[in-house]
Amino acid sequence: MEILKNCCLCPRKCGINRYEQKGYCGANNKLKIAHYSLHMWEEPVISGDTGSGTIFFSNCNMKCMYCQNKKISLDGYGKYTSLKRLEEIMMELQDKGANNINLVTPTHYVPQIAKVLKRIKNKSLNIPVVYNTSSYENVGTLMMMNNLVDIYLADLKYYDDELALKYSFCTDYFETATMAIDEMYRQVGGLQVSEDGLLKKGVIVRVLILPGHIEDAKNIINYLYKTFGDSIIISIMNQFTPVNKCKYDNLNRKVTDDEYNEVIDFAAELGIVNAFVQEGDAAEESFIPDFNKNNI
Numbered sequence: 001m002e003i004l005k006n007c008c009l010c011p012r013k014c015g016i017n018r019y020e021q022k023g024y025c026g027a028n029n030k031l032k033i034a035h036y037s038l039h040m041w042e043e044p045v046i047s048g049d050t051g052s053g054t055i056f057f058s059n060c061n062m063k064c065m066y067c068q069n070k071k072i073s074l075d076g077y078g079k080y081t082s083l084k085r086l087e088e089i090m091m092e093l094q095d096k097g098a099n100n101i102n103l104v105t106p107t108h109y110v111p112q113i114a115k116v117l118k119r120i121k122n123k124s125l126n127i128p129v130v131y132n133t134s135s136y137e138n139v140g141t142l143m144m145m146n147n148l149v150d151i152y153l154a155d156l157k158y159y160d161d162e163l164a165l166k167y168s169f170c171t172d173y174f175e176t177a178t179m180a181i182d183e184m185y186r187q188v189g190g191l192q193v194s195e196d197g198l199l200k201k202g203v204i205v206r207v208l209i210l211p212g213h214i215e216d217a218k219n220i221i222n223y224l225y226k227t228f229g230d231s232i233i234i235s236i237m238n239q240f241t242p243v244n245k246c247k248y249d250n251l252n253r254k255v256t257d258d259e260y261n262e263v264i265d266f267a268a269e270l271g272i273v274n275a276f277v278q279e280g281d282a283a284e285e286s287f288i289p290d291f292n293k294n295n296i
Helices: 002-006 083-095 107-120 139-143 162-168 173-188 214-231 257-270
Strands: 034-040 053-059 101-102 129-133 151-154 199-208 233-237 275-277
Touching: 002 053, 034 083, 053 083, 107 129, 107 275, 139 173, 151 173, 162 173, 173 199, 199 214, 214 233, 214 257, 233 257
Parallel strands: 053 101, 101 129, 129 151, 151 199, 199 233, 233 275
Antiparallel strands: 034 053
């Protein structure tokens, strides 16, 4: 694939020849998968009763210092996999009753994934495809997935670019991510929900509250609601899990109930209807897949 010889798939635009060395994301030219399974802990409209068919791709272009999936995103754990095997995994998940195929951190493998989906989508593969992303995306790369993705499950991590630089080493996150989310919405449009309550088409944007930064979360939510209203779902998450020792003390604790409730109250005051909130303690390592059980 010529595009990998001068890789600019993501906003890092490192220009690396991934046939000769690894890009900023840590990936070379070969598809690498860490884990796949029926995942029960996505939003209810994604997981349903039988689970979301999640495929966790190795490596990541964000490098968030607090990532709960550090083993695969930063350390690159996984197994090199053929495109034929990726197709088999998708079909296996569908056969097991997955509500959808959930591509987790797929950005740096978009050309390979698109090639597989063009072959099987709406033919042998008849369930929705979910693109699960940090939103640090190039619009041009997302356009390669047009008509191949049904649901975008997107993060909007930061409003303040100083936080993005501090924690994820990127200077242009908010502008880049919001342009990407605009493109996601352009592709799939408003929410389409099946009779059994599962999302068939649309955009969900996740807002992960970081300890000590509730004002940033409020700014994100305000932007999303002012921009999209209730034509998307906003998922307000309290599941920040301090699994990696960070040099910033606030990232070594969970979000407090008071912090989370203040953000939820703010969203309610705005009048948001289409939102998910998390009850109880979602910030547990038990919710993180066991990547040691490599089943590729």
